[in-house]
Amino acid sequence: MPISSDTVIEAPGALILGAGVAGLFTALKLAPFPALVVAGAQPGTGGSSAWAQGGVAAALGESDSWEQHAADTMAAGAGLCDAERVAMLAREAPERIEDLLRLGVNFDRELSGKLALGLEAAHSRPRIVHVQGDRAGAAITQTLAAAARATPSIAFTEGFHVVELAMQDGQVAGLFARARSGASAKLYFFRADSVVIASGGLGALYAVTTNPAEARGEGLGMAARAGALIADPEFVQFHPTALAIGRDPAPLATEALRGAGATLINEKGVRFMQAVHPDAELAPRDIVARAIQREIARGGRVFLDGTKHPGADFATRFPTVYAAAQSAGIDPVRQPIPVAPAAHYHMGGIATGEDGRSSLPGLWALGECASTGVHGANRLASNSLLEALVFGARVAEDIRAHVKPSAARGLPPAPARWHAPPPPQILRDTMSLKVGMARDAQGLREALAAITAVEQAGNGEPALLNMTASAKLVAAAALQRRESRGAHFRTDYPQSSATPTRSFLTLADADRLMRENDEVTPATGALDL
Numbered sequence: 172m173p174i175s176s177d178t179v180i181e182a183p184g185a186l187i188l189g190a191g192v193a194g195l196f197t198a199l200k201l202a203p204f205p206a207l208v209v210a211g212a213q214p215g216t217g218g219s220s221a222w223a224q225g226g227v228a229a230a231l232g233e234s235d236s237w238e239q240h241a242a243d244t245m246a247a248g249a250g251l252c253d254a255e256r257v258a259m260l261a262r263e264a265p266e267r268i269e270d271l272l273r274l275g276v277n278f279d280r281e282l283s284g285k286l287a288l289g290l291e292a293a294h295s296r297p298r299i300v301h302v303q304g305d306r307a308g309a310a311i312t313q314t315l316a317a318a319a320r321a322t323p324s325i326a327f328t329e330g331f332h333v334v335e336l337a338m339q340d341g342q343v344a345g346l347f348a349r350a351r352s353g354a355s356a357k358l359y360f361f362r363a364d365s366v367v368i369a370s371g372g373l374g375a376l377y378a379v380t381t382n383p384a385e386a387r388g389e390g391l392g393m394a395a396r397a398g399a400l401i402a403d404p405e406f407v408q409f410h411p412t413a414l415a416i417g418r419d420p421a422p423l424a425t426e427a428l429r430g431a432g433a434t435l436i437n438e439k440g441v442r443f444m445q446a447v448h449p450d451a452e453l454a455p456r457d458i459v460a461r462a463i464q465r466e467i468a469r470g471g472r473v474f475l476d477g478t479k480h481p482g483a484d485f486a487t488r489f490p491t492v493y494a495a496a497q498s499a500g501i502d503p504v505r506q507p508i509p510v511a512p513a514a515h516y517h518m519g520g521i522a523t524g525e526d527g528r529s530s531l532p533g534l535w536a537l538g539e540c541a542s543t544g545v546h547g548a549n550r551l552a553s554n555s556l557l558e559a560l561v562f563g564a565r566v567a568e569d570i571r572a573h574v575k576p577s578a579a580r581g582l583p584p585a586p587a588r589w590h591a592p593p594p595p596q597i598l599r600d601t602m603s604l605k606v607g608m609a610r611d612a613q614g615l616r617e618a619l620a621a622i623t624a625v626e627q628a629g630n631g632e633p634a635l636l637n638m639t640a641s642a643k644l645v646a647a648a649a650l651q652r653r654e655s656r657g658a659h660f661r662t663d664y665p666q667s668s669a670t671p672t673r674s675f676l677t678l679a680d681a682d683r684l685m686r687e688n689d690e691v692t693p694a695t696g697a698l699d700l
């Protein structure tokens with residue numbers, strides 16, 4: 172038994188997995204209720220949050236309204252958004268931006284002193300607050316991390332790799348995490364009455380992604396392995412414009428560049444998006460991504476041309492993209508940048524209610540690992556940091572109102588193996604080739620078989636099981652959804668069905684689907700959340 176009393180850590184209040192925007196903001200909103208944040212990376216540096224470029228969406232402009240923000244979100248979500256949750260998101264957005272301003276986030280302003288609002292794809296109004304052009308994610312996470320470090324009720328443990336949820340009597344009782352590697356590796360049990368998963372997305376399960384290496388769906392996978400209900404896992408958003416400069420992960424060229432007037436051209440210098448959609452380069456992400464993919468599939472190349480707009484302002488307005496291009500020997504003021512689509516954002520996740528509660532007692536989830544219903548089949552740009560903020564406040568309020576410390580219990584069963592490997596390349600290649608932007612039944616069945624083979628070869632290692640569980644849920648739900656909608660495109664079912672329905676399933680449903688190779692009845696209880 173690897174757990175002994177010196178490897179048990181009691182969390183006095185809430186235990187939060189993840190130190191991105193979702194985890195940090197929840198911890199701050201919980202204060203003075205105690206929170207212990209456990210994460211792999213240092214707060215303020217790891218996760219996708221620190222890499223976010225565009226900013227946060229909120230209806231703050233004079234010609235804007237939360238209703239208009241909600242309408243744009245619903246339109247992007249292609250019929251699958253939960254209208255009540257979307258209204259909640261858009262209505263509460265300005266308050267959460269106020270929170271960030273109070274905490275010291277230095278959003279860009281116009282000369283008049285008003286917040287400068289950027290325009291991004293599928294937003295009908297300029298409504299993206301940003302920092303130093305494209306540095307919103309870094310600025311927000313660093314501000315939140317500094318504020319959290321200065322808050323006495325928040326404690327941090329860095330350098331832990333969480334591998335499994337601890338369950339006791341049907342209740343979530345904490346987390347198992349490993350620290351260090353090789354012969355000195357140790358397994359720890361973090362005990363808590365309320366556990367919050369804020370572990371980010373799963374882009375790194377794909378071979379081509381904009382996400383950091385730790386975004387491999389482990390939080391989602393461990394919740395699913397413990398029996399949590401999962402919603403809409405088939406919906407993975409591919410960002411149209413990752414820099415095609417041979418890097419893993421691929422640097423992102425933010426959508427705001429197209430909002431600022433940059434155009435997409437092929438190798439002949441011809442703009443092709445005008446023929447595809449009335450909004451051309453600012454069409455919804457899935458449409459732009461598939462149009463680029465078609466150009467690449469016919470043997471062409473695609474470039475983002477910012478030489479006219481933003482032109483000479485490129486370095487000051489988009490310093491992150493400018494630096495990434497320069498590092499590959501490209502001067503984006505003079506040369507178009509080669510781009511390709513990459514796995515970017517997971518709309519699906521742990522199914523949660525309006526207060527972030529999952530279907531497992533004692534477990535909350537928020538941020539990219541959760542599915543609140545606000546993104547539907549396709550996320551509207553810059554709504555994900557917002558979702559983390561809005562639901563962070565809600566999760567904190569719910570925990571503060573309802574969680575009472577309980578008496579210490581015995582130790583739950585610990586995982587036997589826990590060396591925590593990276594995702595095998597075969598898994599990443601399978602996801603990109605067969606569970607990517609264009610899917611069909613045969614490819615998805617092949618993917619499920621390949622994922623199972625990886626799972627079996629892992630010999631019970633929990634971190635690998637987390638990854639294969641997430642991969643399996645994406646592929647199984649994609650196989651079950653016999654239509655095309657938003658980010659999910661089936662070449663064998665190119666039409667959308669007349670009656671859009673969200674997917675709710677458990678890992679057991681996905682396993683049954685694989686065994687029976689047929690449709691399964693969706694899990695019950697989804698609407699009770």
Ligand SMILES: Cc1cc2nc3c(=O)[nH]c(=O)nc-3n(C[C@H](O)[C@H](O)[C@H](O)COP(=O)(O)OP(=O)(O)OC[C@H]3O[C@@H](n4cnc5c(N)ncnc54)[C@H](O)[C@@H]3O)c2cc1C
Nearest residue numbers: 189190191193211218219220225226333371538539553556
């Ligand atoms: C390049 C890029 C640009 C983006 N731009 C924008 C944008 O402009 N606007 C917008 O709204 N969204 C944007 N997004 C999406 C957005 O950044 C993410 O959806 C959001 O930051 C997710 O926040 P999070 O707190 O849920 O997860 P993350 O920020 O990913 O944090 C996850 C945390 O969990 C930890 N973790 C994960 N697994 C484990 C484990 N097993 N053990 C221990 N710790 C673990 C990580 O170390 C990290 O601390 C962008 C994403 C990328 C990749």
